[in-house]
Amino acid sequence: MSSVVVVTGSAGLIGSESVRHFAGLGMDVVGIDNDMRGYFFGKDGSTKWNLDRLTKEVGERYTHHDIDIRDRDGLLKLFASLGKNVGLVIHCAAQPSHDWAAREPFTDFDVNAVGTLNMLEAVRQHAPTAPFIFTSTNKVYGDLPNSLPLIEGSTRYELPEDHKWYGGIDETMSIDQCLHSVFGASKVAADVMVQEYGRYFDMPTAVFRGGTLTGPGHSAAELHGFLAYVMRCVMEQRVYHIYGYKGKMVRDAIHSHDLVSAFEAFHKAPRVAEVYNMGGGRFSNCSHIEAFQIASEITGLEARTDYVEQNRVGDHQWWISSTSRFEQHYPEWKLTYDVPAILREMYEANQDVWKA
Numbered sequence: 001m002s003s004v005v006v007v008t009g010s011a012g013l014i015g016s017e018s019v020r021h022f023a024g025l026g027m028d029v030v031g032i033d034n035d036m037r038g039y040f041f042g043k044d045g046s047t048k049w050n051l052d053r054l055t056k057e058v059g060e061r062y063t064h065h066d067i068d069i070r071d072r073d074g075l076l077k078l079f080a081s082l083g084k085n086v087g088l089v090i091h092c093a094a095q096p097s098h099d100w101a102a103r104e105p106f107t108d109f110d111v112n113a114v115g116t117l118n119m120l121e122a123v124r125q126h127a128p129t130a131p132f133i134f135t136s137t138n139k140v141y142g143d144l145p146n147s148l149p150l151i152e153g154s155t156r157y158e159l160p161e162d163h164k165w166y167g168g169i170d171e172t173m174s175i176d177q178c179l180h181s182v183f184g185a186s187k188v189a190a191d192v193m194v195q196e197y198g199r200y201f202d203m204p205t206a207v208f209r210g211g212t213l214t215g216p217g218h219s220a221a222e223l224h225g226f227l228a229y230v231m232r233c234v235m236e237q238r239v240y241h242i243y244g245y246k247g248k249m250v251r252d253a254i255h256s257h258d259l260v261s262a263f264e265a266f267h268k269a270p271r272v273a274e275v276y277n278m279g280g281g282r283f284s285n286c287s288h289i290e291a292f293q294i295a296s297e298i299t300g301l302e303a304r305t306d307y308v309e310q311n312r313v314g315d316h317q318w319w320i321s322s323t324s325r326f327e328q329h330y331p332e333w334k335l336t337y338d339v340p341a342i343l344r345e346m347y348e349a350n351q352d353v354w355k356a
C-alpha cells in the first residue's frame with residue numbers, strides 16, 4: 001500500500017493535526033505550506049510557531065515544502081517526484097476568512113479555487129487512485145441558513161424542536177441563489193471542482209464542509225479562529241468585538257482531532273465524489289455569549305467584549321451540522337470533544353504563549 005500522505009496547509013490547524021495523526025500511524029508525510037496565513041492576518045496569524053513544533057515532534061517522517069499552491073508547476077514537479085507512492089492527499093491550504101476575501105478577491109480566488117484545481121490536476125496526473133480529501137466550509141450554503149425560522153432565547157437563537165433540521169443541517173440544503181461572501185463563492189468553486197474530479201475522472205474525492213473547526217493548534221486571529229480567539233482574548237484580557245445578532249449566533253465546533261479521525265475513516269474505505277457536513281452537531285455547539293461564559297468559568301477571568309451592531313456580511317445566525325450522512329457511511333466514527341473540553345484544552349495548552 002502507498003504510504004506517503006501529502007498535506008497542504010500542513011502548518012495550519014487541520015493540516016498540522018493531520019500530519020501528526022498520519023505520521024503516528026507510521027506513514028511518511030509531505031507537507032506544503034508557505035505561511036501565507038501570516039500574510040492574511042499579520043503576526044497573530046503566522047503558523048511558523050506550529051511548523052517549528054511539528055518538525056521537532058514528528059522528526060524524519062515529515063518533509064516540508066514551502067510551495068505556494070498557486071504555483072502550478074511547483075506542485076506538478078513535486079507530485080511527479082512522489083508519483084504512485086502517494087496514498088492520501090489532504091488539502092487544507094486556503095484563505096479561510098470571510099472578511100479578508102473582500103480585500104483581495106483575486107488572491108482569495110487564486111488560492112482557494114485555482115489552488116484547489118492545481119492540486120486536483122497534479123493528483124490526477126500522478127496519483128489518481130489516492131483518496132483526495134478537501135476541507136470545504138458550511139459557507140458554501142451562503143446565508144440560506146439565516147432564512148430558517150429561528151427563535152430568540154436569552155443566550156442563543158434556536159430552531160423549533162420539531163423542525164427537520166433541529167438536529168443539524170444536512171447536505172440537502174441548496175448552495176445556490178444566496179449571498180455567500182467572496183470567500184464562500186471561492187470555496188463553492190473549489191468544492192464543486194473536487195466533486196467533479198470524483199464524478200468525471202472517477203477519483204476517490206471527498207468534500208468535508210466544516211462548521212467551526214478548532215483546536216489548540218489554531219493561530220488565533222481576530223478574522224479567523226472563533227473559539228481560539230475567544231480564549232486568547234480572555235487570557236490576554238484583550239477586547240473581543242462581537243458583530244451583530246446580539247452575540248446570540250450559534251456555531252457548532254469540531255476539534256481538529258475528531259475531524260482528522262473522520263479523514264482516517266475515509267482513507268480506510270474511500271468513496272467517490274462524496275460530500276459531508278462536518279461539525280460538532282448537537283454534541284458540541286455554543287453561541288458567542290455562551291462561549292464567553294464558559295471561557296470565564298475556565299480561566300476565572302472576566303471577558304472584555306465590545307458590541308458592534310452590524311453583523312459580518314453573510315454571517316450565519318445559527319449553524320449546527322448534521323453529521324448523519326458521514327455516520328451512516330462510517331458508523332465507527334465518534335465525536336469526542338464538546339465546547340467546554342475544547343476551551344479547557346486551549347487554556348491548558350497555551351499558558352506559555354497567551355499571557356495578559
Ligand SMILES: NC(=O)c1ccc[n+]([C@@H]2O[C@H](COP(=O)([O-])OP(=O)(O)OC[C@H]3O[C@@H](n4cnc5c(N)ncnc54)[C@H](O)[C@@H]3O)[C@@H](O)[C@H]2O)c1
Nearest residue numbers: 009012013014033034035036037068069093094135210213
Ligand atoms: N477553521 C475553521 O473554522 C474552518 C471552518 C470551515 C472550513 N475551514 C477550512 O478548513 C481548511 C483548514 O482550515 P484551518 O483552520 O486549518 O486554516 P489555517 O489557516 O490554520 O491553515 C491553513 C494553512 O494553509 C497555509 N496556506 C494558505 N495559503 C497558502 C498557499 N497559497 N500555499 C501554501 N500554503 C498556504 C497557511 O499558511 C496555513 O498554515 C481551510 O480550507 C478552511 O477554509 C476552516
